[in-house]
Structures are given as C-alpha cells and as structure tokens.
Amino acid sequence: MSELTWERLRDLDCGAIRTLGDAWKTYVDQQLAHTERLRTDVIDGHLGTEHYESDTATQVRDQIAMTADRYEDDLSDYASTRIATTLLEAADAFEKEQNELKELVPLIEQHDFEIEGPHTEYDVNLSGGLHRAILTLDPPQWLCDMCGVKKPDGFWDIDTLKVLFDSVDLYGTAIGLAGQYQDWLRSVMSRAHDADEEAAAALAEMRENPTELPPPLGATYDDLVDDYKDSVSEEVAGEAQAIAEGTSGMSPEQVNEWWDHLSDAERQALIEEHPEWVGPVDGIPVETRDTANRTLLDSQIDGLGDRIAAKEQALQGMDPESEEYEKAKAELDDLKHDKSDLTRLQDRITDDDGSPAASNQTGQDYYLLGFDTEGSGKAVVAIGNPDTADNVNTYVPGTGGSLTGAGGGLLNRADTMAFDAQRLGGGDETATVLWMGYDAPDDLIEATDPKWAEGGAADLESFTKGVRATAEGEPSNFTLTGHSYGSTMVGTAAASEGVEADNLMLIASPGASVDTASALGVDENHVWASTNDEDAIQYAPVHGENPTHEEFGANTFTSDSPREGSDWWKFWEGPAENHNSYWDQDDLNTPANEANDISRDNQAYVVTGQEERVR
Amino acid sequence: MTRLLLAGLAALITTVTACSPMEKDMDTPPESEYQQAEVYAPAEAAVADLVDVLPDFPGFANRSWGEIPCSHNGVDDPNYTSVEIRYQFSAEDSATPLVNEEYVNVLREHWTSLGYQIARDDATEGDGGTYRDIKAITEEGVSIWYSAAYLATFMVSFGGCVPVSDKGEIEYIPPAGGITPGSDGDRVGNYFPEGIPTSHEAVAPFDSPEHFDDQL
16 A cells, blocks of 8 residues: 555645646647657658659658657657656545545544544544543533533533533544544545555556667668567557556556557457457447447357357266266356346347347437456446436446346336436436446345445446546536445445545445545535435445434435335335335335335436435 | 334345245245236326327327336345336427426326325426426326426336236237337337237227226
C-alpha cells in the first residue's frame, strides 16, 4: 500500500500536480507541431514528388514519415497518455479526497476526537479530554444536544443527575459518531491510496527500454524496414494484450486515449484477430466492445459445442460405474450448463437474422460489454448505448446473481428499469446496464461475507471510469443501483476504490460496507436508499448501518411491500418475498394490497434526474 | 417485528436444509392458479375493455409484454415470472390534456362505478409537468395501472408470480387500441420467433370478450 498519510494528503499541492500534467500536454502539442512541419514542409514540401522523383527519394520520404510516426506514437503513448494523463487523473482524485478531508478533519477536531493508528487503518477515538468531560458529568454541548439532555451548570441538580444516568448513552453516542467519522476517514484514505497506487502503476509500466526506431537509410534499409513494420504491429498487439490482462497499469481514460490514437487499420485488426483483447476492456467505445464480444460469444458457444461432443465421445468408452466416468460426466454437465447460459444470452441480444437485437420494451439496442462462464458466471449488458445516453443507470444484482440470470430474469428486470426510465424520462435517452460483473454469493449464508463485494470492487470502479472515458459529449447523469447484496457491492466499490457516479441507489440493502453515506465518495445528497417495511433484510444489516436509517444520512424513498404469504400461517413467506419485490406488480393473493409501483417510479425519477418527484 | 425477525431467520434456514415438513414447505414456492401462458388473455382483454371507455381515443403507439422475475426466499427463481402487459401512447398524444388529465378522471369515474378498488391515485409535479398515476384492480384480479407521464402507459398484470411456460405455449393475441398486428408498434415478436401468426382472425381493436372462461 502507498505511504500516503492523511496529513500529507491534506497538505498536498494538487494544483502543482495538475500544472505539471498540463505542461506535459502542452509539450506534446508543441512537439506535434514539429512532426506536422516535417510532413508538410519536408515530405510534401521541398522533398516532395514534384521536386524529387526516384526510388531513393521515395525511400527517404518513407523513412522520414516513419520517424515522424514513431515520434508521434511515443509522444502519445508516453508523454501524453502515460505521464500527462496520469498526473491529471491523480490530481483530480487527490483533490476530491482532499476536499473530503477538509470537511471531515475539522468535524473530528470540533468533536474532540483524535485520529490514531497506522496510516493503513486509521482509528477515530474519543480524546482524553472528551472521556474526562463525560466522566466528570460535564459533557460538551453537542453531545448533550444529540442525547437530548440539558448540559449541567456545575451544581448537583436534576440535570446533573440526568447526565449521570445517561452517561452510557452519552458514551455510546460519542463512540457511534466517532465510528462514522472513522468509516469516512478510512474510505477517503482507501480511495486516495487506490489513486496513488494506480498512478504509480501507470508510470512504472512505461517500458524501460527505448522503443525501436525506423532503420537508418543505407544498404541494409530494405532488409530491415519490413522487420521494423512488423515490430510496430507487434507492439500494438502487445499493448492491447497487456491492457486486456490488466498488466498495463493504464486507467480506462488512458486506454481510451490509446485506442483513439490507433489507426483504423490497427483497431480493425485487433477487433478481428483478437476480440478477447477488445470486448472486455473498459475505456474502449461501447459499439466496438459489443462487436468484439459478439464475435467472442459465437466463438465460445462453438467451442463449447466441440468440447461437449468430444466429452460425450470420451464417455462412451468409460465404465459408467467408475470414478473417472462420474468426473467426466460432471464436467460434461458443466459444459452443457455454460453453453445453455451463453446461448440464452445470445438469443436474447440477437435477432433471428443474426443482427443485434433491440429491447422489446424500449426499442433500444442491446450492447454486450462482457461475459464470463467462470464460477456463477458474469455478464454486462447495456440496453441503449451508455456512450451517447443522457442518463446511465447501472443495475448491480445481489445474491443468486449469475450468468443464467443475466440472460433471463435479471435482464428482464433491467428491461423494466429501462422501460420506466423511458416512460418517465421526459424524452431524455437513458441507457440501462445490467452489471453482473462480479461473482455474487449464491445464497443468504454466503451473503453475510463481504469477500464477494471486495472481489468485485476494482472491476466496478473500472467499469464506471470506462463509462466516463468513452462518453461522447456531455457526461451523463450516472446512477449505480444496487439491489440486496448488489448494494453492498456498490457501497464497497464506492468506499474502497471510488466510483465515477453521480447517484448511488441502495435498495433492500444489508449494508453498504460503511456506517455513513459520507464515506461513499459521492455527494450524500445523491445517495438514495429504500427498503420496504416488510422486507426481512432490514433486520440483518450485516455489512454496516442500514442505509435507510437516519444515522446513515442518505435520502430515502418509498417502496411498498406487495407480497404476502400464500397462507396465513406461512409467516415467513411475505418478508422473504418482499426482499425482491421492488419492481413487482401486485400479488394475486392480495389484490387489494397497496400498489408497489411507486418504487419503480421513484427509482426512475432518480435515474432521470427528477428528484423533485421522488416520494 | 417478532414475525419479521422469525421470517428473516426462516429464510436463512431454508438455504441450509429442508428436512422437516415445514422446512420442505418453505422450500417450495407458493402454488399458482395459472401458468404464464394463461395470464395474457385476461390482461389483454382488460386493455381492450378500457379503449371503449376512453373518449376521442387517439390510438396506442406500441404494446409490449414485459416480464419481471419472481423470487423465492429472497433469491430469484427462474421457474417463475410475473407478466406485465404494456400499452403506450406516443409522446405527442401523452402531452395532451385529454391523455394526461381527462383519461385519469374518466378512469377514476369508470372504475368507481364498477366498484373496483382504486389502489393508487396520485400526481407529481416537475419540469415535465404533472404526471398522474391511477391504478385499480378488477373483480377478476386484473391489476391496471395508468401512468399519465411523458409516455402515458397502461401497465396491466394478472396472476402475480406464475410458472414459466414454454414460448411455444404462449398464444399470440392481437393488440388493442389501433396497433396493427405484427407492426413495429407490436413489440411481442420475441415470443414468436417463427413470426407473428397470421392465421388468427383479425379482432376489432375496440372489442373485448364478454368473459374469460374459455381463455383461462
């Protein structure tokens, strides 16, 4: 972990980092003017074909052009993308967290708390003075106000006695507030460390060896120039592979710059020859990723078909009673399951003629942004193009989420969210993304473990940065909607890594990994939470404070609880069913129940920036 | 609260084992009276009924059949689904006082006269004007939600969570309200991969069956 402390972050001159980044950008622009002059004044000017017409002249022009290309590539890849963008992104990230510190540290000091412990895990504790004040029945005014007691005036009277009797409450309240500040501070520093490490990685991954230059003109030029051109192609492929495998250290914004700088031919070659290096990568435009991922999907389905046929063939020669047969049969079943999941997803997003399908609910095209059959499986599918939309809503499902659901019920739910946003959105375009991009817990027992959310946090952070990086025009109004454990996933990513979102919506949440909305790195006025009053999850806040509680500090909106048990004595059914009922219509068993559609409306209002309508 | 705590605990227990008869019962979704394929006709008929009631009806722009996943013990159950029929006016028609306001009043009066319980009747104000919502549940148990918003929409459901039917079992029902079957506005093609059936008899969009007995 980086060595950044909260004091260093507080005192950091972010402006100086930004100025340095800007200086590098300016330097790049100045240098690009030189290569432009080489092309116009030299290659097309006094060394132009109208003055010199010979094989040698052509060779000289080519060599100069390649040298200019090489210089521009290096300026783009290193000076601009690696150095300048890294500095500018780091300055933005540090400044954002620094601003949080400037709000938080005075609060800590005003309340007579102290920051203690190693910089990797700060504690916020009551100071000795505050301890003494409570023990001597002289608590500070703010604490008396929070607990609803009158501050004693120094005499042993009824107020003093009340404070004496309420001392446990006073301590509890002070410790609770210190805990919230601790959550906030730890989240700020976690995101700052993350930004620090990402910047360091981006710089460290710059190649130590200087890039190869075009061969010099001379006798060996013809022999060497083809090798040089091949090496340039290999270099692009190597970069693409490193980016896809996560070893490049580049942020989605940097990936986007890198992609933009490639030639059309280079981009096309990567899409056709290595779709696996294009489709899953945050920072590459959505339409391109969709094209590459659809190619990958076809290829994986075909590959699974071949493996299933081979496995079935192998099974025929085995003893059905043997362990080997059992093992092979289990593998075959897994392969069939994977193929079935991928085929269902493909059917859903593809028309009968093989062209990309549109949602039947909104008429918006589906875009496949990623998929994986490992574990429970993953898939990221957009309804509408996030690069061009006015609003982007990303739905993160919870417990039980899987690739199977991504081609079925989860995408149905996302379709309903998209439909509601279109119905209420006032003509703005809203892209709705199903982000089943993490390995979700399979059941409620597994959902008590934060490891699933921690495992997906960096990927969700990267996805949100990718949405920002590839957006065309004005940035969209971007909402992350987490349902059930999905809200823990959203909260964990927001608190520990930082997400590029305007709004967070935590629905039926068992906790967002922190005790206060302030710790989520998003303006708490744009953190929303809702849990219906029958949902059993409200009694199991295993991942931090219930986000709908006042102490958490989020906005709340109404969601109803339309589900009832199928029989009067099946008391467990209603509270369990109401955990997932936030998009449901009424239950036939209770036709006169409250309408639950208000939750759908409220969600759509947040997503489309109409908070004034939320109830 | 005790009941809810018990319920939460029970939901957790069911994920571990299902040994006793009670636990076994908890592992089984509630029985449904209908299958998915059976819920479309009553919902579609309810829309067709309404079209008769609405004055100066401008025609719908599109209809679709939505599905919302159903859960059991807090986890989505792929074997169950909840169907929602959606009929939508164009943005232009939605913005008219007729569709945005008068239809809400007409529906309120109509449903009240039929003795239906009005489950929702409210409005919100915003930059896009007034959005109104009214919802009733018919005697047959069909839930009809009219959202007079940017795109005024009828959302109609019947049967709650029902067992999923094979696509081949779901019958095509011609759309109500002036949408041409199989046209761009008839967004149910995904249920009929072989194409919208052409053998059905054309149904007058403003007619509806007298009863649902032969359709359930």
